[in-house]
Amino acid sequence: MGTSKKIWDNIERVDDCIITYMLYKEGKPIEIISKIRNISKERVEKDIIDAKIKLRTIKVNHHKKSLLDNILELSKDERFKFINEESQEKLEELTKEIKMKYRDIKNQEDKATLIWLIGELRDTSLLSLLSKDALNNNGNIRRMVCSALGKIGSQKALPILHRALRDNKPQVRQYAAKALKDIGNKSSLHILNEIIDRSNEKDYVKRACLKSIESINMRLI
Template sequence: MKKIELTWSNIKKLEEHHITYLLYLEGRSIDEISIIRRMPKEQVERHILECKIGLSKKTSEEDLLIKIISLNKEDRLEYLNRISKSEKEALVMEIYKRYIKFKNPEDRMILIWLIGELKDKRLLPFIRMELRSKYVNLRRLCCSALGKIKDVKTKDWLEEALEDINPQVRQYAAKALEYVGDVETINKLREIIVDKKEKDYVKKAAYNSLVSIESKSAN
């Protein structure tokens, strides 16, 4: 598949899975594409995977991110565990240069996950940006990534996320605050614990972090 072929101007020459992938590249979600194309979500996912596999086979070194995004989670972890320090640095730079070119939320979720695994603070601006995303899973993964990076400068971001409209985002924010929270954070976590309307799993995450922060503050 030549890159130049994947354009709307060539639509008469494209196959069905190519058209699906073009919508994906525009940032459409799986659900949206399913409605637009009038096909089951499973078929949409097969089309996208078919294109990604085709791209990963034909891309060069400079398209490293496409290859990684095409892998499943286990293979991505294996890849990260076996690459050298210099290769990790190259991957960080690829993400830094190309992150905003990836429009689809599913691709960005994988990239945010990668940022968390790489723990490179230079990539924090992308997390800050995605904490304001309309996609719940992106915001949740951002909080998870911050829990791995453990930069105290992100404390305020996570405290803001404690007020997110989605309970899973609040849960992951509470978990991540265990590593960067301070005495001021304790009061915010207490408010969650005593909130009768809050989900039990969010309260549990807040309590565990509160205990951890208090323990570190006492030492």
């Protein structure tokens, strides 16, 4: 909040890419930013990347960025490295901050990254945060939720995943099916078999269902 105000208060001295990035952080879609800034969508995407790099090295205030803010600015490979190499204490600090800030993250890209982080942390205490976004208007967010739930691997996620198997987006159905591979039960089998019997279902969705059915059956024997 303070960072945003400082940038807008000094707008005449701020690089164009930072202005674009601030609009993006406020939750405005790339298409809208393109119209506001009168630049192409490709330029908007480039500005966002350039701004993230600049903001890593430019201190816009005297306060240290939070751990989560820093993580959201890392590349995917850098985030993997953090999760795999950092101490348990740091991971617990990140988990705590995610719980505090999850509902305040409005930007879709940051939200997707946050959901990915939750999946990689595999902390069941974060599972409840995902329930609302299982109904997010953005199909990619719903897909990411299914993926994260599968990684967490808790049967508490079954109602969410069963509902996702009936999602109108085939990729969401595919990821819900994949997520059930290690946690599905007899009710899961019933829905997965229904999907396989659909004549108009996508082949890749059916393949995901078949793999999970095989895995679930082996566990239930």
